[in-house]
Amino acid sequence: MKHRHIIGCLIAGALCAGPAMAQELTGTLKNIKETGAITLGYRDSSIPFSYLDDNQKPIGYAMDICYKIVDAVKKELKLDKLEVKLNPVTSSTRIPLLANGTIDLECGSTTNNTERQKQISYTNTHFLTASRYVTKKASKINSIDDLKGKSVVSTAGTTNIKQLTEANAARGLNINIIPAKDHAEAFLMVETDRAVAFVMDDILLASLVAGSKAPGDYVISKDAFSKPEPYGIMLRKDDPAFKKVVDAATAALYTGGEGQKIYDKWFTQKIPPKGLNLNVPISSELKNEFAKPSDSPDPDSYK
Amino acid sequence: MNYNWNWHIFFEPNPTGAGTYLDMLMSGLLLTIKTALLAWVIALIFGTIVGILRSLPSKTASWIGFGYVEFFRNMPLLVQLFLWFFVLPELLPRSAGLWLKQLPNAPFWTAAIGVGLFMSARVAVQLAAGIASLPRGQKNAATALGLTTAQGYRYILLPMAFRIIMPPLTSEFLNTVKNTSVAITIGLIELTGQARAMQEFSFQVFEAFTAATAMYLAINIVVVTGMRFLERSLAIPGYITGK
Numbered sequence: 001m002k003h004r005h006i007i008g009c010l011i012a013g014a015l016c017a018g019p020a021m022a023q024e025l026t027g028t029l030k031n032i033k034e035t036g037a038i039t040l041g042y043r044d045s046s047i048p049f050s051y052l053d054d055n056q057k058p059i060g061y062a063m064d065i066c067y068k069i070v071d072a073v074k075k076e077l078k079l080d081k082l083e084v085k086l087n088p089v090t091s092s093t094r095i096p097l098l099a100n101g102t103i104d105l106e107c108g109s110t111t112n113n114t115e116r117q118k119q120i121s122y123t124n125t126h127f128l129t130a131s132r133y134v135t136k137k138a139s140k141i142n143s144i145d146d147l148k149g150k151s152v153v154s155t156a157g158t159t160n161i162k163q164l165t166e167a168n169a170a171r172g173l174n175i176n177i178i179p180a181k182d183h184a185e186a187f188l189m190v191e192t193d194r195a196v197a198f199v200m201d202d203i204l205l206a207s208l209v210a211g212s213k214a215p216g217d218y219v220i221s222k223d224a225f226s227k228p229e230p231y232g233i234m235l236r237k238d239d240p241a242f243k244k245v246v247d248a249a250t251a252a253l254y255t256g257g258e259g260q261k262i263y264d265k266w267f268t269q270k271i272p273p274k275g276l277n278l279n280v281p282i283s284s285e286l287k288n289e290f291a292k293p294s295d296s297p298d299p300d301s302y303k
Numbered sequence: 304m305n306y307n308w309n310w311h312i313f314f315e316p317n318p319t320g321a322g323t324y325l326d327m328l329m330s331g332l333l334l335t336i337k338t339a340l341l342a343w344v345i346a347l348i349f350g351t352i353v354g355i356l357r358s359l360p361s362k363t364a365s366w367i368g369f370g371y372v373e374f375f376r377n378m379p380l381l382v383q384l385f386l387w388f389f390v391l392p393e394l395l396p397r398s399a400g401l402w403l404k405q406l407p408n409a410p411f412w413t414a415a416i417g418v419g420l421f422m423s424a425r426v427a428v429q430l431a432a433g434i435a436s437l438p439r440g441q442k443n444a445a446t447a448l449g450l451t452t453a454q455g456y457r458y459i460l461l462p463m464a465f466r467i468i469m470p471p472l473t474s475e476f477l478n479t480v481k482n483t484s485v486a487i488t489i490g491l492i493e494l495t496g497q498a499r500a501m502q503e504f505s506f507q508v509f510e511a512f513t514a515a516t517a518m519y520l521a522i523n524i525v526v527v528t529g530m531r532f533l534e535r536s537l538a539i540p541g542y543i544t545g546k
Contacts, residue, residue: 092499095508099306115318119307119506151405156492157503162318176407179500180490189490192389194404236305 025077027239028104033077040066041089041103045184047207047276048266049109049127049231054273058086061266062233065126065250066107068258069233072249091157095119098236105246106234109204111159112297113229121243122232124250124293126259128286128302129201131160131225134187134209134218139196144223145173153178153186153195163225164199183208190218199225203280210276227299228285247295254290312507313514324501328511331497332518338415338493339480339522345419346479350426355456357431368427375424380485384417388489414486414493422479429471433464466537473530477523494518 025033032038042058043050050060067084074082087103094110097103098120112122133152135141141150144167154161156179168175178195180186187208189195198205202220209218235246253259260282265271267280282290285302294301313325321327357368375383388410392400406412437460445455484495492500498515502508 091503092508095502095506096306100304115504116506118309153490156487156490156496157500159318159504162504178410178490179492179496181488181496185488185490188389192393192404193401194392194409237307238305 026241028236028242029073029077029245031101032073032082032104033079036079036081037083037085038070038073038105039085039087039103040070041087041094041097041106041108043090043108044088046109046204047211048271048278050107058088059272060107061262062107062109062126062231064262064266065253065259066105066233068253069105069123069246069249072252073245076245094234098234101236104235104242108233109201109231110234111201111229112232112295113159114297117237117297119237120234121237121239122230122234122295122297123243123246124254124295125230125232125286125289125302126250127203127231128228128283128289129203129231130228131163131199132202132205132221132223133197133199133225134190134205134220135197136190136193136217137219138217141197141221144171144221144225147175147197148173149175150197151176151178151195152197152199153180153189154199155180155183155186158200159229160199160201160225167225187212197221201229203278206278206280207276210278211274228283228302229299230289230297230302232295247293251293254293259290260287306509308510309507310510312501312505312510315505317501318504324505324511325514327497327501328494328514328518331492331494331515332522334411334491335480335483335493335495335519336522338411338418338483338486338491341415342419342422342483343476343479345416346422346426346475349420349423350430351461353423353427354430354434355461357427358434358460359452368431372424372427375421376428380418380421380482381488383421384414384485384489387417388413410486410489410491413489414483414491418479418482418486422475422482425475425478426472429468429475430464433468434460436467437463463539466539467542469530469534469537473527473534476526476530480522480526481519 040063042060042063044058045051046060048060049062050058053059070082070084087097089097089103089106089108094106094108098106109127112125133147141147152164152175154164154177161177161179164175164177167173168177178189180189183200183204186198186200190198191212202224205220209215209220212218233246233250235243263282263286267278267282270277289302296302313328314323316322317324317327353368353371356364357372359365392403395403403409441459441463442455445459450458483493486493487496487499494515498511501511505511
């Protein structure tokens with residue numbers, strides 16, 4: 001019995017090791033070639049990056065970019081057919097699902113920073129956003145200093161709440177910081193007057209305001225808590241072959257002018273399902289980045 | 304699996320600038336314990352009152368008890384916390400609602416009261432069952448001795464009933480601790496909340512939740528050990544729990 005057990009282990013080991021040595025493709029590319037499928041992770045309510053339309057189909061700016069990447073992967077592997085599988089992710093599940101191979105790309109609005117790069121890689125930045133706040137016009141908050149002593153909400157576990165905490169300490173604002181579970185709930189706190197302001201990425205604030213009951217009641221601040229920070233599409237770390245294909249695909253998209261077209265479609269025109277228009281023309285920083293695509297996590301490199 | 308394990312992450316400084324990631328989790332643990340203890344006290348007080356109401360001979364009293372229990376146990380805890388936190392202040396007059404919304408530590412008090420009332424319905428059912436399990440003769444004997452209903456409960460029925468229902472109360476105490484994790488929906492950054500925050504900052508998902516799991520286990524082992532000790536010293540000889 002004991003011998004048979006050992007032999008079993010040896011056979012299993014040989015089977016696993018065998019094909020890896022024979023193939024020249026590695027990692028994700030190898031996997032895509034073998035299964036004939038690539039899996040995209042999407043967010044269900046990250047408007048306009050990645051969200052569900054009225055047919056429960058994921059659409060958005062990041063999804064469009066991901067489909068372009070899929071085309072490039074298909075061409076690279078010389079496949080006739082490449083099946084695209086879609087898998088929903090949340091901010092809690094995106095890392096485990098990427099790590100265990102359930103998804104190959106995360107198409108959403110994930111901030112690219114140095115800390116996170118220890119765990120995963122990003123392709124070229126597709127958006128830049130700064131940390132700002134939304135208030136009701138009626139509360140007459142005109143600058144960060146006007147928030148002194150007030151209740152301000154931000155989403156727990158985001159870089160934004162961290163910046164708010166730092167600014168609060170550095171400028172002695174004495175703000176009562178309320179952490180909320182997600183963006184929708186944080187916005188609800190401003191809507192119901194539990195907080196006077198909500199600190200978040202300005203683009204997410206714009207989409208929350210556009211989708212609210214009375215968009216005219218809210219104003220997004222001019223003052224920012226941070227420099228514009230990059231969003232990137234996530235892929236597994238230590239997979240240089242796949243990253244090369246994805247980087248080349250996104251770089252070609254941005255420098256060729258098509259990136260700008262996709263941007264305009266989602267940020268300056270009416271988007272489904274409710275026909276909202278976010279009215280956020282491309283920033284000069286992002287225009288520069290499109291000319292010279294980069295996956296740097298450093299906000300200073302995007303000037 | 305392509306995952307970069309880093310168990311040293313707990314000793315690295317967290318980005319909020321106040322200590323390490325471990326400190327972050329510990330502050331969450333402390334908040335979980337505080338919320339759970341307050342919720343449990345509320346659950347015991349209201350559970351006892353409603354449990355007694357349910358066992359009284361008066362029809363009205365038992366209807367009130369019935370209504371209370373069904374109201375609190377038939378709604379998901381998540382929905383209840385949401386109602387207390389977001390809906391209740393809107394139903395009040397505007398100034399009272401605004402006052403309630405701007406109370407300091409609102410998520411903490413709402414969570415403790417919300418979880419407490421939810422658990423009180425369960426305590427009430429168990430207490431009523433404990434009282435019902437006593438032989439009818441006990442109540443009759445109390446009346447025969449000239450005790451009023453209140454005195455009968457105070458000196459005869461409740462001491463017996465509570466000692467009989469100790470083991471299920473242990474489970475309810477454990478559930479109270481675990482149920483506090485739902486409070487993250489109303490912005491209470493307790494242990495689960497801190498684990499999520501740690502995951503968002505560092506992207507070390509598995510380390511964060513492994514630590515949170517270990518901490519929940521540790522609290523509950525303390526609770527179980529304490530309650531086991533209490534159960535043994537309070538068990539009534541000759542009843543289910545006594546030997």
